[in-house]
Structure formats: C-alpha cells, structure tokens
Amino acid sequence: MMQPPPAQPGMPEDEVDTPALLIDLDAFEANLDAMATRLEGTGVKLRAHAKTHKSPVIARLQMARGAVGQCVQKVGEAEVLAWGGIPDILVSNEVVGRTKLARLAALQRISRVAVCVDDAAQVSALEAAAEAVGARITVLVELDCGASRCGVEPGPPVVALARQIAASPHLIFGGLQSYHGSAQHRRRPEERAAAIAHAVEVTRRSVEQLTQQGLPCAIVGGGGTGTFEHELASGVYNEIQAGSYAFMDADYARNEVPPPFRQSLFVLSTVMSRAIPGVAVLDAGLKALAVDSGLPLVHGRPGLRYAGASDEHGKLLVEDGTAPALGEKLRLVPGHCDPTIDRYDWYVGVRRGRVECLWPVAARGMMQ
Numbered sequence: 001m002m003q004p005p006p007a008q009p010g011m012p013e014d015e016v017d018t019p020a021l022l023i024d025l026d027a028f029e030a031n032l033d034a035m036a037t038r039l040e041g042t043g044v045k046l047r048a049h050a051k052t053h054k055s056p057v058i059a060r061l062q063m064a065r066g067a068v069g070q071c072v073q074k075v076g077e078a079e080v081l082a083w084g085g086i087p088d089i090l091v092s093n094e095v096v097g098r099t100k101l102a103r104l105a106a107l108q109r110i111s112r113v114a115v116c117v118d119d120a121a122q123v124s125a126l127e128a129a130a131e132a133v134g135a136r137i138t139v140l141v142e143l144d145c146g147a148s149r150c151g152v153e154p155g156p157p158v159v160a161l162a163r164q165i166a167a168s169p170h171l172i173f174g175g176l177q178s179y180h181g182s183a184q185h186r187r188r189p190e191e192r193a194a195a196i197a198h199a200v201e202v203t204r205r206s207v208e209q210l211t212q213q214g215l216p217c218a219i220v221g222g223g224g225t226g227t228f229e230h231e232l233a234s235g236v237y238n239e240i241q242a243g244s245y246a247f248m249d250a251d252y253a254r255n256e257v258p259p260p261f262r263q264s265l266f267v268l269s270t271v272m273s274r275a276i277p278g279v280a281v282l283d284a285g286l287k288a289l290a291v292d293s294g295l296p297l298v299h300g301r302p303g304l305r306y307a308g309a310s311d312e313h314g315k316l317l318v319e320d321g322t323a324p325a326l327g328e329k330l331r332l333v334p335g336h337c338d339p340t341i342d343r344y345d346w347y348v349g350v351r352r353g354r355v356e357c358l359w360p361v362a363a364r365g366m367m368q
C-alpha cells in the first residue's frame, strides 16, 4: 500500500514525519546543472540512469537540461517512465522471458524503448515479440568491457549478434552497451582510469569492426558517476549513463577524489530513545536505509556516529559534543543511494528549511 505523503508544501523541514526521503533542492539542481554544463559542446549526451531516481519528474528535469533520454534496468521501470511521457528509453540490461518481452513490445506504441542482448536466442525471442504486435524494437549488443557481469566478448561474438539483429525484420541494430560497473567505486583514481582505459580499448575495436561490416553504432553507451570523465574523454562513447550524480551517497564520497557533485539526498530521522547514556536511537534502521555499501553518516554532526542498524532502529554513538535531544530530527547520508530511494513512496523536496514539493517515487519496487 502506498504511504501517505510525510509532509505538505510550505511546512518547515522539522515537521516532516520520519523516516522520510529528502532532496535538498539547491544541491540537486546544482548537480543536474553541473553535469549538463560538463557535457555541453562535447558531442556526448547524457542518458541518465533512472534506476537511481525512479521518477518521470526527475527524468524530465534531466531532459530539460539536455539529456537525450533515460536508462532503466527493468521493463517495469520503462513502463512507468513511458507512461509518464518520456519518449526515449534504453533498458541497459538483458530482458528474458515471454511475458516481459510482450510488455516491452507493447510499450513501443508510446515510446522508443531499446534493449540490450548478449545471446542469439534473445535476438530471436525479441524478433518474435516485436513481430507479434507489428512493432520495431531497437536492440544494442552488450559488450563485456571488463566487469564480467553481462555482455559478450569483444570481436566476432559482437559482430555475429549485431548481424543477427540487423537481419531481423522487426529489430533495429542500435549500437553498443559497454558499461564497466565494478570500476565506479574503485577507490584510487588510477584504478578507475586503468579499468576504463581497457573498456575504451575493447569498445573502440568493436565499433571499428562493426563499422567495417556496414553496421554503424548509433549509440555507444556506458559510464557512471565514478568514471564518466574517462568515457567522455575517450572519443568512442557518445552517451553517458550516470545516475547517482543527481544525489550522491556516502560510498561515492569515500572514493579518493570523489565525483564533483554535492550530497543532495538525505534520510530524515527522529531520535526516539535516549535511555542509555552516550547513545541515541533513531527511527531509521535497515528498512529505511540500504547498508550494502556501508552505514549512513550523520550529516553536519561529526561527533555522532551511526554504529548499527536493526530493522527499525538506528543506533547512534555520541563520540563528541552534545547528544541530540529526544524528538530531534537528524539528516542521514545513505551509504548507497539507489536501493535507499527504492524504500520510499515520496521524495520531499526542501529548500532553505522549508518543504517545496512532493514527488512520487513512481517506479518504486518495479523489479520485474
């Protein structure tokens, strides 16, 4: 069941009910502007990743600043964006199974929704799904550029799949998906640079081989918040897929030389117990925050350490300075933004201490 909004426009931040997902709108807009300014005039476009924000509202704000479209990981996310009026979407992922392919094909009526493949059987399944409804679907070949997750090896396997797509009457060969996920959070800048140098090399070779075969790549996509400067400088990629840049999180902040964006996403929580000296217990635990990439930080209160999370409790240790009062509200910086956002129905947009807007996390839970 969808939760009622935890706030009303005009309310002071301190009255927002908790746990709540806050966007600091000044920092958020600065992040969107910074990425748009960075890409302006480079010929490389942003196709922002909506698996992070899950919101057609935020997609539109990114596209108003020059993004060509959006990426998603799931068909359910693509549906929410398409129904919200987003015309150009890439499922930057493999979609397997007849039910999902039928949904993907049906969606082509209202938006261009492209998809990735790394298997010949998937090309046939997509062709059948597109033919069944008389649609044409744009299909990208996913290349394993170093992360060893999805994607085929560079060279002949890429060319073979691209040929099969181009020869399928209801499919359009759309280019290459070449994203190096595990490079984003490598702590040292040299490690990130080395991983992307390899990704660029194999991507460049694949684009050349495809072009020689008469299969030009309209889209060469990849790059996240941690590495996009390298893909941007490569001369090979023409779309960047950063998602977290709009919000940031404590894990990205731990990169040596973190990405040049401000923390704009917070979980607002309330001190619900002060019974034990030196300890304050918050109402935001595992169900309010993703902890896969580390525990949250307490924003603006360096003497307070979030030391442990259970289902509905967050334990703060008072290491320095004064303890927060019972009922006091504290902003937490999530360890990992994407799965934290997926725990909420509403974004509460705040500016200078007041609630300005409420936006639904419309694709929350759309994991199919």
Ligand code: PLP
Pocket (backbone or CB within 6 Å): 049, 052, 071, 092, 179, 181, 184, 222, 223, 224, 225, 226, 241, 242, 243, 244, 245
């Ligand atoms: N592109 C793809 C295919 C991804 O899987 C991801 C995240 O995992 C991203 C882009 C965006 O990464 P980030 O949110 O770190 O910018």
Ligand code: MN
Pocket (backbone or CB within 6 Å): 244, 336, 337, 338
């Ligand atoms: Mn993430």
